[in-house]
Amino acid sequence: MKTLAPLAFAGFALAACNAPAPQASAPPIPGSVAVTPPGFQLPEGADCSAKIARYRAVQDNDLSMGHVVPSVYNQIKRDIAAAESVCAAGHDAEAKAMIAASERRHGYPTDL
Numbered sequence: 001m002k003t004l005a006p007l008a009f010a011g012f013a014l015a016a017c018n019a020p021a022p023q024a025s026a027p028p029i030p031g032s033v034a035v036t037p038p039g040f041q042l043p044e045g046a047d048c049s050a051k052i053a054r055y056r057a058v059q060d061n062d063l064s065m066g067h068v069v070p071s072v073y074n075q076i077k078r079d080i081a082a083a084e085s086v087c088a089a090g091h092d093a094e095a096k097a098m099i100a101a102s103e104r105r106h107g108y109p110t111d112l
Helices: 002-019 048-065 069-086 090-104
Strands: none
Touching: 048 069, 048 090, 069 090
C-alpha cells in the first residue's frame, strides 16, 4: 500500500498540470463605466429625428463604456450630423436610410 500513495500523488500533480490556464481579459478603458446606467432609456418615436436620437444615445453610451473608440465615434457623429441636416430639410425616409447605413457600416442592428 505504501507504493500506491506516491503514485496517487504523482497522478494528481500531473492532472493539475493539464488544467486550462486562466484567460486574462483586457482591462476596461480608464474612466469608462462597466454597465449602462440604470436609468438609460432610448428615445421613442418613429420619425427621423427619433431614429437619430436613438442612434446618438447608443453611441454616447457605447463611448462611455469603451465599446467604441473615439475615432469611430467621431465618424459616426459626422454620419449623425449629415442625417440631421437631411431630416431637418423634411426628408424623413432619406435621413432614416442614412442612419441605417451608418449602423450597418459600424456593426449595429438597424431595427432599434
